[in-house]
Amino acid sequence: MTLDLFGQHATDQQAGAALGLRTRLTFRGNIAVGRHGWLRLTPAYSLHLVRELLKGCGPADFVLEPFSGTGTTPLVCASLGVRCDAVDINPFLVWLGNLKLTRFDGGVADDLRSASTTVADRARARGTPLWKPNLHQIEKWWDPPTLVALAKLSDAIREPTERRTDRVRDLLRVAFCRVMIQSANVSFGHQSMSFRKARDEAALVEETPQLVAGRLADAFEVAAVEVADSIAVEPLVTECRVYLGDSRDLPAALPGCGRRYTAVITSPPYPNRMSYIRELRPYMYWLGYLSDGRAAGELDWKAIGGTWGCATSLLNTWAPNGHGGIPFHGFDRIVADIGKDHALLGRYVHKYFQDIKGHILGLRQVLAPGARCHYIVGNSKFYSTMLPVEAIYAALFEDAGFVNVSIEAIRKRTSKKELFEFVVSAFAP
Numbered sequence: 444m445t446l447d448l449f450g451q452h453a454t455d456q457q458a459g460a461a462l463g464l465r466t467r468l469t470f471r472g473n474i475a476v477g478r479h480g481w482l483r484l485t486p487a488y489s490l491h492l493v494r495e496l497l498k499g500c501g502p503a504d505f506v507l508e509p510f511s512g513t514g515t516t517p518l519v520c521a522s523l524g525v526r527c528d529a530v531d532i533n534p535f536l537v538w539l540g541n542l543k544l545t546r547f548d549g550g551v552a553d554d555l556r557s558a559s560t561t562v563a564d565r566a567r568a569r570g571t572p573l574w575k576p577n578l579h580q581i582e583k584w585w586d587p588p589t590l591v592a593l594a595k596l597s598d599a600i601r602e603p604t605e606r607r608t609d610r611v612r613d614l615l616r617v618a619f620c621r622v623m624i625q626s627a628n629v630s631f632g633h634q635s636m637s638f639r640k641a642r643d644e645a646a647l648v649e650e651t652p653q654l655v656a657g658r659l660a661d662a663f664e665v666a667a668v669e670v671a672d673s674i675a676v677e678p679l680v681t682e683c684r685v686y687l688g689d690s691r692d693l694p695a696a697l698p699g700c701g702r703r704y705t706a707v708i709t710s711p712p713y714p715n716r717m718s719y720i721r722e723l724r725p726y727m728y729w730l731g732y733l734s735d736g737r738a739a740g741e742l743d744w745k746a747i748g749g750t751w752g753c754a755t756s757l758l759n760t761w762a763p764n765g766h767g768g769i770p771f772h773g774f775d776r777i778v779a780d781i782g783k784d785h786a787l788l789g790r791y792v793h794k795y796f797q798d799i800k801g802h803i804l805g806l807r808q809v810l811a812p813g814a815r816c817h818y819i820v821g822n823s824k825f826y827s828t829m830l831p832v833e834a835i836y837a838a839l840f841e842d843a844g845f846v847n848v849s850i851e852a853i854r855k856r857t858s859k860k861e862l863f864e865f866v867v868s869a870f871a872p
């Protein structure tokens with residue numbers, strides 16, 4: 444299979460830059476497209492890629508997205524009239540995904556605009572709130588006046604009013620998240636989040652807390668209008684849903700009722716030690732999905748590829764289970780080589796593929812005969828040892844009885860010359 448990833452908009456330069464850094468194939472390509480652009484979250488992949496992979500799917504198909512993340516796959520499906528069930532282990536992402544998939548009534552956008560004005564007015568008039576999230580080193584994220592201003596907005600959204608529906612409140616929370624992350628001292632220029640230099644004392648003195656609260660309340664109203672406007676873009680024609688569950692046991696995670704999926708389009712976590720929980724902490728703390736570091740580490744341990752907080756110490760004592768053998772020639776050697784440089788990382792890679800093996804074995808049970816699967820994966824390098832992630836996925840699919848397994852490189856990932864993204868495709872027998 445060859446993907447037409449640039450479609451008719453390809454410039455000569457794009458088309459010619461075989462496997463160059465293709466922005467269109469990353470989350471950056473989603474930002475201007477309706478609900479896809481609500482929050483710029485690290486886990487997302489490109490909606491253009493999903494559209495390409497969905498070509499040929501129609502109302503008779505049923506797509507499965509086992510690692511939903513920000514819900515790119517089900518949202519594209521819902522706008523194209525293709526049924527889709529999705530699963531994610533992170534409750535915040537399940538909430539966000541289902542909100543994006545909601546078919547809002549006509550008046551919701553107007554209700555959101557007027558509710559945001561009420562919230563902003565109340566936040567401007569509020570005294571200093573008592574609550575702030577229990578986020579480790581919160582002062583690195585926001586300077587004190589900004590933190591107070593955010594807490595005022597958060598309080599004002601939570602305040603009960605007779606007229607506000609749950610849906611409008613959820614959309615207000617999305618607008619809040621946009622302002623919260625825009626006002627944080629963080630940058631997302633790299634693969635994962637990093638802290639920026641905080642504003643210096645002089646700049647802080649110039650702006651009174653009231654001015655900061657007013658500025659953020661204004662920004663909140665703007666964000667709410669952007670969210671309200673985005674609702675009408677690419678209307679949703681099919682009901683799709685994200686389920687909270689563990690994709691290592693798909694039969695238990697999905698609603699059952701004998702559903703058999705005809706296609707899988709997904710981007711699983713990569714074995715690169717990036718922690719989605721670490722990246723999503725500010726959202727999860729402010730919205731009440733996390734209340735302490737321990738819970739953050741525990742959730743990361745349940746996630747495939749997680750190594751944040753206590754997940755790291757749990758990995759220290761992890762040992763492969765009896766079914767832990769990975770059917771890829773040379774796998775044990777790769778793990779041993781990585782382990783020589785760093786014992787924990789050897790175990791990390793082994794556990795990652797043991798988890799993916801369990802996932803692929805469970806997948807077989809929920810697929811229709813002939814179902815096609817497309818996995819977007821990135822390879823990794825640990826010290827001097829290359830980890831051929833795409834080839835190991837292909838071997839796992841073949842071992843589980845899938846046929847016509849293929850690998851296609853789709854883009855270069857970073858400035859490191861060896862790192863690429865691939866589509867691994869396989870068909871259920």
Ligand SMILES: C[S@@+](CC[C@H](N)C(=O)[O-])C[C@H]1O[C@@H](n2cnc3c(N)ncnc32)[C@H](O)[C@@H]1O
Binds near residue numbers: 530712
């Ligand atoms: C690369 S992201 C998915 C990106 C997604 N395609 C998008 O566009 O947003 C991987 C996702 O897998 C989820 N995940 C990790 N382990 C999981 C598990 N055991 N079961 C279900 N989801 C899991 C993570 O929470 C994360 O959202």
